[in-house]
């Protein structure tokens with residue numbers, strides 16, 4: 001069985017998620033660079049809010065980590081990606097970076113990486129590829145659901161505040177990577193039994209975590225609570241326009257709903273929208289759907305008396321996603337919008 | 341987080357509920373409103389489907405209209421489904437006073453309206469109303485189509501029917517004769533209005549108590565298996581084809597505004613039966629340019645404002661398909677009609 005690199009996710013496994021500055025940091029360069037990165041395919045367990053332990057796999061930063069999703073990669077057009085994937089498990093995996101638009105071929109595919117083996121992919125990013133990407137394993141149709149996925153941001157060359165050349169501008173950016181977990185699938189993979197042909201997800205995550213409400217164990221702990229994780233939380237002051245790169249690694253379509261501000265909807269599945277609509281709900285498709293939108297951080301328009309601070313949720317409006325294990329409302333794919 | 345309303349979370353809570361945050365405090369910055377809506381709740385309504393079966397429905401009552409359901413009563417009666425509409429004009433200071441007795445907890449979230457944290461109706465960031473009245477104070481700045489719904493144990497309470505339309509009309513455009521109706525300020529005019537809140541019903545969920553699953557345990561709230569597909573509280577199997585609250589009867593030359601609300605949890609597609617809709621707004625915001633289409637794909641809580649100007653007499657069947665969120669399979673269909681005489 002897949003015992004190599006068997007890890008226990010949790011505080012240790014997710015520590016790298018919160019070691020950075022909080023949001024994706026990026027300084028544009030006038031010259032292209034080579035971005036070298038090593039990803040370790042590792043496996044282990046993650047404890048769900050109802051105490052159920054679920055087997056997961058990830059593209060991790062070291063053989064001792066279990067990062068789900070993978071640590072985001074940020075680069076710019078013209079850069080060369082040089083990514084080495086080391087398979088620490090016993091079964092074959094692979095690594096692909098999905099295409100920009102729905103139906104596009106992958107940017108790059110590693111081909112099979114045998115158990116214990118490794119591969120290095122090299123890809124020089126042409127102009128015109130700025131945007132948001134999901135990298136994942138498509139050796140099977142379900143490996144992506146196990147946690148083998150992560151976000152890649154390709155910035156326009158020389159830009160620090162645009163999604164694509166000429167796009168509306170932002171001052172911060174982050175990823176929301178969504179996943180839906182049916183533990184029956186994960187268990188079948190763990191134990192080498194027949195993988196189900198139909199799934200009923202029971203846990204719903206954003207950047208690998210669920211929300212934890214006041215009173216819950218782990219509440220407000222950024223290593224556990226998606227409401228508090230600075231890489232997930234949408235925090236800013238009025239004017240801190242934030243680009244959100246939404247990637248759906250999971251089984252289900254979702255309705256992404258922000259309170260306090262409408263979002264400026266820039267792209268759907270990699271295609272730039274003809275005009276910018278302001279929406280409080282965005283339809284994030286499954287089968288690797290993605291959306292880019294800017295949360296403008298304007299004072300909540302309908303407050304009386306006016307306010308500039310407060311806490312509000314971003315949650316999925318397909319409310320089944322706000323549960324864990326068939327109940328436990330408030331333990332699902334939700335984060336905090338903080339007007340500081 | 342600075343706004344946790346009470347210590348009711350964790351293992352405690354009222355009755356058998358966990359992770360609820362009871363409260364009914366005074367409204368910060370309370371002022372005299374331009375318009376007041378008084379809402380109670382009902383927990384023992386019902387809806388009958390075309391096949392003869394019924395389910396329990398919960399909702400909000402209009403206390404000013406003499407409806408029961410105030411915090412003083414047992415709130416075990418019935419009421420209209422969907423809940424009575426809230427209709428205001430942009431710029432008004434609005435109060436929505438929600439009264440809930442100590443047996444239950446509910447809130448009102450004015451979906452798409454963006455007020456302060458205290459007035460947003462999200463219990464874990466403010467409070468879940470119980471044992472009294474909380475007055476939500478807000479001032480809508482953008483005309484358009486919204487809806488209001490409970491935000492307590494939301495998968496269940498919204499599925500049970502705790503929602504109603506919320507329409508923000510524009511201020512009058514200067515020069516318009518009295519009675520002129522527009523979708524938004526200086527926006528397209530309309531003569532006839534339809535509010536189509538499209539929703540799916542899983543009867544298995546309609547037997548659960550209000551706090552179901554909040555303390556843990558599998559009550560199936562991850563798994564929606566709808567059997568009925570409804571438009572604005574009317575069965576879309578056949579009743580909605582002719583029910584006068586849903587089906588549109590208009591005359592040639594009139595302009596129809598359809599306010600389409602995706603009130604369920606699964607993705608939908610509304611098709612206008614061969615008519616072309618000019619979509620002029622979504623989620624309470626005008627589109628930069630109208631979008632002409634014969635069908636709209638939408639997901640939970642999206643709204644689309646559709647101007648339809650039939651160019652001939654006739655009858656068109658409007659179809660709403662409901663799709664499984666994972667497989668994309670069509671789970672059911674609801675239908676209504678536009679008849680132009």
Ligand SMILES: [Cu+2]
Pocket residue numbers: 445446447490491492497502
């Ligand atoms: Cu409720």
Ligand SMILES: [Cu+2]
Pocket residue numbers: 317449451489641
């Ligand atoms: Cu809502």
